Amino acid sequence: MNNEYLILKNISLKLNEFMLDDINLSINKGQYHILLGPSGSGKSSLLKSILGFYKINNGSIWCGDKNITKKSPEKRRIGYVPQNFALFSHMTVEENIKYGIKMTNLSAHESDKYFKRLIGILGIEHLLSRKTHNLSGGEKQKVALGRALGMKPEIILLDEPFSAIDENCKRILWYELKQIMEEFNITTLHITHNLEEAETLGDNLSLMINGKIIQTNDKINFFRYPINEQAARYLNYRNIFKGKINSANPNSIIINNNFILQVNGSIPNSNEVTVCISPLNIRIIDDNNHSDDTTYSNQFYGLIVNSLQLLEYNLLWFRIKGSNQQYDLEIKCPGYSDQLANMYIGKKVRIGLREPDILCYT
């Protein structure tokens, strides 16, 4: 059964110098879809096109089996939470939420019941009589969400809803937002440039760069297999090299004439390739654990040339033995790793890389 609910077909939009180019996307009913991309990539413009605030030049927008391309914004029935929440400052929290409910076909009794359910799920009963200007970021977000849910939309579009929220509060709000969307079974398109937020919330994800959606996948494959070098760069693959196929062994690539990587079965048919490795996929091999010897077909000796301790993880910069580079690889280690206690600058270590974690592009 075809379960696609929000469908974008070949959408093009020209806005002064900027252009959305041949956008195709389909989101299943009740699915939480993340649209990821750098600032200025066109995410918000796409959202506004779906809402009907921009008139697209080509293509069509479908809501289930209804073509809504030519409908005015008020007839599309798509909920919208903008980046700054845009709460109505002349109204109280209660009035903001009831503003949307008024546009439903519910009777007075049903409206009241729905309003109570909504504020109960959002946990904002204590804010009802407050004006919106002195609410916290998290409270504003919940009111904006409540207002959008008020008109009982089938689809909701969230434009960077966590950008104005304190780092400390974000994670609990991610969890709450996902729960609320599941409770109402609403098809959600959420745009963000935050990789962690995207990974936590998204069932499926798309990556938009320079007005084009270049990749759409489920969560696991999205981060594990970027479609090209551009996607890999955006998804934090910090080790990116130009390399040449080793004529002596076609299953290996020579990087910067410094070291050779074994990449069985994934080498494109080209002399020169781009190799991308995530800092998360490089392991420091424990000399006492001999199982690592067989797991990692690429192993290198070298030394730690620099390190940076961050709150939740540590970055290490590693130079391969005999290399003339300042450093060759960036490694991201979890903050709790026991090994890190001994990772001082100048320490000699052995690192390992699995073949499937080495991505090659022409």
Added chain:
Amino acid sequence: MNLKKCLSIFTILFAVIIALAILSLFTQSGSKGITDYLFNEEIQYSLMLSLLTGCISTTLVIITAIPIAYFFARYLIPGQKIIKTILFLPMAFPEIVLGLCLLLLFGHPLVKEWLSVFGIEITFSKTGIVVAQFFTALPYAISTITTVFSEIDLQQELVSRSLGYSQLNTIRHITLPLAKKGIAAATTIVFARCVGAFGSVLILAGGSRMNAETLPISLYLNLSYGNMDMAITSGLMLVIIAFAGLFIIEIIEGNIGHSITDKNPDTRWNV
């Protein structure tokens, strides 16, 4: 002397000059005193005429300015800059020229004849006062209200429309309530501008005694006849109306005492 002191003295100096000029109106009033002239038939007539025409023209100006200002704040069409320049032109040239232009337009036989079908006589009539005040104050209203609409976050309108409200309903429920204070302030400015309109009213409505005699015209006529006390009383009436207008704006904008911006340390030098 630091910059703060220099600028304080410079600003206060000009405030004192203006205050002295205004005070001289009070000190120069003749032996009978202002209160006696307040009940003079001519002053009463011109005060009532000014307030009545001022109210009518202010209402018409605001009703006209709101849609035009919304258009300027929210839409862009080819040639918009030219349209805007034309509408704002009366702010840049002398009122007396505006009066002459209006006289030539509404005094043209074809226009006069067409208006007479509806029983409207604009030149040298009380209706002319309203028309002159309307065109004098309209650009100020458009300019002020355009700024008010531009400062309202368009996202709020977008959200309202996504919630199922049409554009007109969105303007009614969201834009206008948010612009309420700004429109009220603009109304006060426009009223003061209408009551104070002189050149355009003189040329279009004629400025005849006890007919088209608004307060500025009364001041002018009495000054011409050497009746200084009456002229000063008219002037005082205009100052009081202007003062009341500005004071109302201050109340509307919450600027009595210190505003929020005044209290924000990040908007001022604190050293």
